[in-house]
Amino acid sequence: MPDHVFGRSTRGVPPVAVRGEGCYLFDAAGKRYLDGSGGAAVSCLGHSDPDVRAALHRQLDRLAFAHTGFFTSEPAEALADALVAAAPEGMERVYLVSGGSEAVEAAIKLARQYFLEIGQPQRHRVVARRQSYHGNTLGALAAGGNAWRRAQFAPLLVETSHIVRCYAYREQAAGESLADYGRRAADALEEELLRLGPDTVMAFIAEPVVGATAGAVPAVPGYLPRIREICDRYGVLLILDEVMCGMGRTGRMFACKEDGVAPDLLTVAKGLGAGYQPIGALLATGRVYEAIASGSGFFQHGHTYMGHPMAAAAALAVVTAIQERDLLAQVRRRGARLDARLREVLGDHPHVGDIRGRGLFRGIELVRDRATKEPFDPALGIHRRIKAAAFAAGLICYPMGGTIDGRSGDHVLLAPPYIIDDGQIDDLVAMLAAAIEATCPAA
Numbered sequence: 001m002p003d004h005v006f007g008r009s010t011r012g013v014p015p016v017a018v019r020g021e022g023c024y025l026f027d028a029a030g031k032r033y034l035d036g037s038g039g040a041a042v043s044c045l046g047h048s049d050p051d052v053r054a055a056l057h058r059q060l061d062r063l064a065f066a067h068t069g070f071f072t073s074e075p076a077e078a079l080a081d082a083l084v085a086a087a088p089e090g091m092e093r094v095y096l097v098s099g100g101s102e103a104v105e106a107a108i109k110l111a112r113q114y115f116l117e118i119g120q121p122q123r124h125r126v127v128a129r130r131q132s133y134h135g136n137t138l139g140a141l142a143a144g145g146n147a148w149r150r151a152q153f154a155p156l157l158v159e160t161s162h163i164v165r166c167y168a169y170r171e172q173a174a175g176e177s178l179a180d181y182g183r184r185a186a187d188a189l190e191e192e193l194l195r196l197g198p199d200t201v202m203a204f205i206a207e208p209v210v211g212a213t214a215g216a217v218p219a220v221p222g223y224l225p226r227i228r229e230i231c232d233r234y235g236v237l238l239i240l241d242e243v244m245c246g247m248g249r250t251g252r253m254f255a256c257k258e259d260g261v262a263p264d265l266l267t268v269a270k271g272l273g274a275g276y277q278p279i280g281a282l283l284a285t286g287r288v289y290e291a292i293a294s295g296s297g298f299f300q301h302g303h304t305y306m307g308h309p310m311a312a313a314a315a316l317a318v319v320t321a322i323q324e325r326d327l328l329a330q331v332r333r334r335g336a337r338l339d340a341r342l343r344e345v346l347g348d349h350p351h352v353g354d355i356r357g358r359g360l361f362r363g364i365e366l367v368r369d370r371a372t373k374e375p376f377d378p379a380l381g382i383h384r385r386i387k388a389a390a391f392a393a394g395l396i397c398y399p400m401g402g403t404i405d406g407r408s409g410d411h412v413l414l415a416p417p418y419i420i421d422d423g424q425i426d427d428l429v430a431m432l433a434a435a436i437e438a439t440c441p442a443a
């Protein structure tokens, strides 16, 4: 086997994936893996979906590519229609790119251009949250709060400031109601705007359910509505990053619908292409779009492969499948079962501090001491060891170290395909429990 692919890690060559079917992946040695995290919350329809494959074949036979400098295309238009129809109120335009970082990058640039168009050139700052991930390109990386990812690129990053996370398990004070906590966490945005000078800030960006950096932590009720209010009070655009939690993952097509909040800009990716094609989308309100359409008439951005017909055809088939197969209701039902099984099997484990999430987007936080919530020493690499033990046993899950602020535990993120059945949920939980037990035993 040649070894010239420059992968994510330069340590060793991983197994070669050769086939996918339903909730399983197979490697070249014939080993089967249950895809408990859809890679990284990507494969929402599972692998080898017949409808998506058929849509891709049809599109390939008709038109593979037409540059968006000259054309739009049927699948891109149909996809944009479908996204707008399902989107939160006010979202009227869709900008199609090739992934999550590109969608966030476009959101930041669109926010900046919007304020130039409406005559507020002093607005250039972004506010984000310390425990967040928004992508790996320079703008998206600047927005993210993950200190170790940012550190070596810091001199290249655009100016962003970071406020506290919304993380009830660790931040809700004793005796404080959830509503009071949510308000306190959101009010940190107002304090930061006042500190920076509110009319210098163009956007606040957040994930409605925090994914990679925290393990499926939903905003507490009332938090996002309060954030919306503060953004409106100071004329700041609200960008919600649903690259991971969007496209049905939480049991709603867009997670923010559950919070009753509509952003100005909204990003999706992962579940949009479901792994069949690389695609992301930025949704914008009519107000933002009109400022540019009636101003310079041109969003000064673009990538060669944006609006790619093959990617749009795959995503359209994914959205259609979610809607026509009633998968949102299924995600809510199976998500409740996954949550119940996790609580049954792991709820009393002395190193399981928290089990949380929405729909088929669940997180388990591991701690050294459940009573004090003290995390494990990061040097132990608990999350890496759980990932390795699970993978050896044939389970793909997505563990991360919660070392963003030195005050979080290790966590495991679960985001299985929406088609996972009850037996597979039981297998997933059993394999995960065994990997946790092998890494940090109860006794």
Ligand code: PMP
Binding pocket: 040, 099, 100, 101, 102, 104, 133, 134, 135, 136, 207, 211, 212, 241, 242, 243, 244, 245, 269, 270
């Ligand atoms: N935003 C969020 C919330 C994400 O979870 C991710 C990917 N983990 C990104 C942006 C970046 O997406 P991509 O890896 O497709 O560039």
